[in-house]
Amino acid sequence: MPDLHSLATRWLGVGLASILSVVTLSLAFTDRLGLYINPDSTWFAVSMAIFVLVGAIASFALPLGAEADHGHDHGDAPAPAVAHDRGHPGAIAASAVGGVAASGIVVLTLVLPPASLSAELAMSRDTGAAPLFAGQDTVALATTGDTDSFGVGEWASVFATATNPDAFDGDEVELTGFVTPGDGGEFDLTRLVITHCVIDAQPASLPVVGVDAAPETGQWVTITGTVRASSDGRLAVDAASVTPIDEPENPYEF
Secondary structure, three states, rough: OOOOHHHHHHHHHHHHHHHHHHHHHHHHHHOOHHOEOOOHHHHHHHHHHHHHHHHHHHHHHOOOOHHHOOOOOOOOOOOOOOOOOOHHHHHHHHHHHHHHHHHEEEOOOOOOOHHHHOOOHHHHHHOOOOOOOOHHHHHHHOOOOOOOOOOOOHHHHHHHOOOOHHHHHOEEEOOOOEEEEOOOEEEEEEEEEHHHEEHHHHEEEEEOOOOOOOOOOOOOEEEEEEEEEEOOEEEEEEEEEEEEEEOOOOOOOO
């Protein structure tokens, strides 16, 4: 009969790591890995997944239970008073619960379809603080009028940190994001900005004015309009058109 402890150890190590590697590779081959990490890191994730799979295959050359070998022979020394395969019941129970939880999470990655982070999560992460993913260089570039490549993230940085808002009054924009409730406008246009992976995703939001009725929260839209500076120095997007769209293939900015 197989050693159940050794089987469990092999599953929690090589088994779960192999599943995660297969999921990573399948997401990369279907161009969906960008839902979880910055595309610039794809090469690293894929190479590490291949490395893990090669190691998993090589591990089959080891007999089951070899990972518990101390690497030396005790000789004729007496056996320890407490056998290695015995442990405190609480520790055993904690290990079992942790193993089941880890297995469940990893197996779910196999059966659940890839999905982007939700609008609700973006709103829960919105602290009202200035964005951390862009700096003064973005504002300096914006003052030159070279904003064609700007997304919601860059404009959010400009809106939050500009010391001369009038310099941007009249700039035309075309931006895509999803709708969230706003304080300084009829609604906010929001996008999640990722530096490395979804764990560090930060919401970037722009107040939108000039619309008759705000679309439903979470609805993806493309907005064309003009940046306007109010008398109190606040910037907002004065929308000329708000077009509902499906979620884009790549829902994040990087």
